[in-house]
Amino acid sequence: MALIESKTGKITKDYSIEELREQANLMRGYNLVALCAAGSGHAGGTLSIMDITAALYLKVADHDPKDPSWENRDRIIWSTGHKAPSLYLGLAFAGFCKKEDVMYLRKLYSPFQGHPHWLKLPGIEVSSGSLGQGLSVAVGIALAGKLNNKDYKTFCIMGDGEQQEGNVWEAVMEAGHFKLDNIIGIIDYNRLQIDGWVKDVMNVDPLEDKYKSFGWEVIRINGHDMKQVVDALEKGKKCIGKPLLIIADTIKGKGVSFMEDVAGWHGRTPNYEEMLKGLDELKLKDKIPYEKLLEHAKEYQKEVDKKLDLKMPKFKKNYWWNADNTMKVKMEPTRKGFGQSLAEHGDDERIVALGLDISGSITISDFYQGKPERKKRWISMGIAEQSATAAAAGLAKEGKLPVLGTYGTFAAARNLDQIRVSVCYGNFNVFIAGAHGGVSVGPDGATHQALEDLFNVCGLPNMSVVVPCDVLETKKATDYLLLKHVGPKFIRFAREATPIVTTEKTPFVFGKANVSRMRKESEQLVDAFETVLADQYKNENEHLSIIACGPMVPEAMRAAYILKKDYGWETRIVNIHTLKPIDEAAIIRAAKETGVVITAEEHQIGALAWRVSSVITECPELYGKPIITGAIGVKDRFGDSGAPWELVKEFEVSAEHIAAKAVELMKIKGRK
Ligand SMILES: Cc1ncc(C[n+]2csc(CCOP(=O)(O)OP(=O)(O)O)c2C)c(N)n1
Numbered sequence: 001m002a003l004i005e006s007k008t009g010k011i012t013k014d015y016s017i018e019e020l021r022e023q024a025n026l027m028r029g030y031n032l033v034a035l036c037a038a039g040s041g042h043a044g045g046t047l048s049i050m051d052i053t054a055a056l057y058l059k060v061a062d063h064d065p066k067d068p069s070w071e072n073r074d075r076i077i078w079s080t081g082h083k084a085p086s087l088y089l090g091l092a093f094a095g096f097c098k099k100e101d102v103m104y105l106r107k108l109y110s111p112f113q114g115h116p117h118w119l120k121l122p123g124i125e126v127s128s129g130s131l132g133q134g135l136s137v138a139v140g141i142a143l144a145g146k147l148n149n150k151d152y153k154t155f156c157i158m159g160d161g162e163q164q165e166g167n168v169w170e171a172v173m174e175a176g177h178f179k180l181d182n183i184i185g186i187i188d189y190n191r192l193q194i195d196g197w198v199k200d201v202m203n204v205d206p207l208e209d210k211y212k213s214f215g216w217e218v219i220r221i222n223g224h225d226m227k228q229v230v231d232a233l234e235k236g237k238k239c240i241g242k243p244l245l246i247i248a249d250t251i252k253g254k255g256v257s258f259m260e261d262v263a264g265w266h267g268r269t270p271n272y273e274e275m276l277k278g279l280d281e282l283k284l285k286d287k288i289p290y291e292k293l294l295e296h297a298k299e300y301q302k303e304v305d306k307k308l309d310l311k312m313p314k315f316k317k318n319y320w321w322n323a324d325n326t327m328k329v330k331m332e333p334t335r336k337g338f339g340q341s342l343a344e345h346g347d348d349e350r351i352v353a354l355g356l357d358i359s360g361s362i363t364i365s366d367f368y369q370g371k372p373e374r375k376k377r378w379i380s381m382g383i384a385e386q387s388a389t390a391a392a393a394g395l396a397k398e399g400k401l402p403v404l405g406t407y408g409t410f411a412a413a414r415n416l417d418q419i420r421v422s423v424c425y426g427n428f429n430v431f432i433a434g435a436h437g438g439v440s441v442g443p444d445g446a447t448h449q450a451l452e453d454l455f456n457v458c459g460l461p462n463m464s465v466v467v468p469c470d471v472l473e474t475k476k477a478t479d480y481l482l483l484k485h486v487g488p489k490f491i492r493f494a495r496e497a498t499p500i501v502t503t504e505k506t507p508f509v510f511g512k513a514n515v516s517r518m519r520k521e522s523e524q525l526v527d528a529f530e531t532v533l534a535d536q537y538k539n540e541n542e543h544l545s546i547i548a549c550g551p552m553v554p555e556a557m558r559a560a561y562i563l564k565k566d567y568g569w570e571t572r573i574v575n576i577h578t579l580k581p582i583d584e585a586a587i588i589r590a591a592k593e594t595g596v597v598i599t600a601e602e603h604q605i606g607a608l609a610w611r612v613s614s615v616i617t618e619c620p621e622l623y624g625k626p627i628i629t630g631a632i633g634v635k636d637r638f639g640d641s642g643a644p645w646e647l648v649k650e651f652e653v654s655a656e657h658i659a660a661k662a663v664e665l666m667k668i669k670g671r672k
Pocket of ligand 1 (some may be wrong): 194406
């Protein structure tokens, strides 16, 4: 039908095919501006799906912007959550929200999250971002429709690469089995995914035959021919006895010549010049007030900055990273250390690296870069974390050294049962990398911020877990885990550049903590600290201890600096790079010798804090001793979109938060 007034059934706007084409073009333009304002996001897929978005939101779906939760509305599920900007523009052009507000895309506190969150913006049906789940949700919604005798239809937008997820096929089977003729699946068949052409990464074809064999009706259309798109969607609304799949042939980056069919534009955004060029090609430079829109985004950002600043604990001066001429740091992403190690040791014929369609960004592709002879040991598994994990167990069983990695949340949650049973229970030598850990992965938002991964992997018998503090430690940890450690092993590293706080000479011994002490104020923070193995450290009766892992170690060092300068307190920093098995002796000594212990982790509080607490509370030597403890970490909440360092502030995982906690605990220590 069209956009309607739910109370009266009156059509409020009915677009012609020509008007829909114009709207889709305009939406492409707004998309470029929003992505430019955000500075991150997905250009390619948002442009390939835009004609379908316009047809669905402005013409085919029955819904009412004034009553977004009208019970008879058609439901539109975005299984490919990374195309969120397209969804937002569909809603905005239909009147659910203001077009200019889409410019808040990916900004902190914004309803326009990097991946859609239905609790933040009316009109979004479900939260998504972890691929392969949407069709199952659609099955549930369609089943509920049948149970409730409702006539609404459930549209589900998927990607072609996404078809590699096993979960998709469970849902395809269910929809066919239950003859859910109220489901219309749409595949944005743009032939590309992150690592390249779908047919090369992991072929999914012939999709028509596959869906048909599961009891679906299938039609294939040109996804940029508005008439064909509208006709296909309308046909879906009339389907009887079977679910319908629309395979829409599209072009990734459609409409902007330099983005079309280029894999690199999957997760890239246009800069200002590229945005202008794109708008020019779309003939929209005079039709979209892009300067005003960019200004709107900047105004929003100013408010965010103010709010964040008010929330931050304050000290005598600004101690933020590189704010001053002393205690400066160089920054590099920890993930690079992982890639460097794979590149260095990749000649070992036992090593087999498994790709999960996010290879460049997590650096696992460094394994074969410039080394074509290693390509035979590079196995692209597509977007299939569960199967890849179990396959790695099989490779390990036959004597190989399999390494796989993806976003921490997909490397330690999506595949948790496979890690548990196939890898850990079998005690196989599988090396899993959880990349982009913590909130600092930034604007992708909650679905992509691994904040529970360490609970999952630390809870598994036989598993060893390492969370290195900087790029150099990541390299050393990978060197060790890759070739020396035998058994299930997990390394967690981050996406964002974080301070380098160790040197080549800093010890790294698996299972043994390091102790760092600030000795002076110096030009470079790394020179101000002395770091030794915890079991070689002699007690100096410091005022307090900070026990940290991962990028919280640099924050702990900065906190020690703040506490020394503003309060004259000495701090023992214990770097627990190996979370499992944990260095109990180092924790017990810190507790006994300083009496105040603060844990710091970029994770839901507990992966480190509760392990440290249990070491302290179970140590007979400490029974009855007044140990004062506090925990810094994420406080039982999901993540949010925002710039990486903004999120460090918002989620209270900065040096300032550690130092404020120290002040609080030291008051208590003083009272004793
Ligand atoms: C479970 C899961 N694994 C990995 C990712 C990371 N990821 C985001 S988009 C994408 C590629 C998707 O390709 P496709 O479905 O073809 O979408 P399109 O090319 O149309 O953007 C991947 C691997 C994810 N979001 N979810």
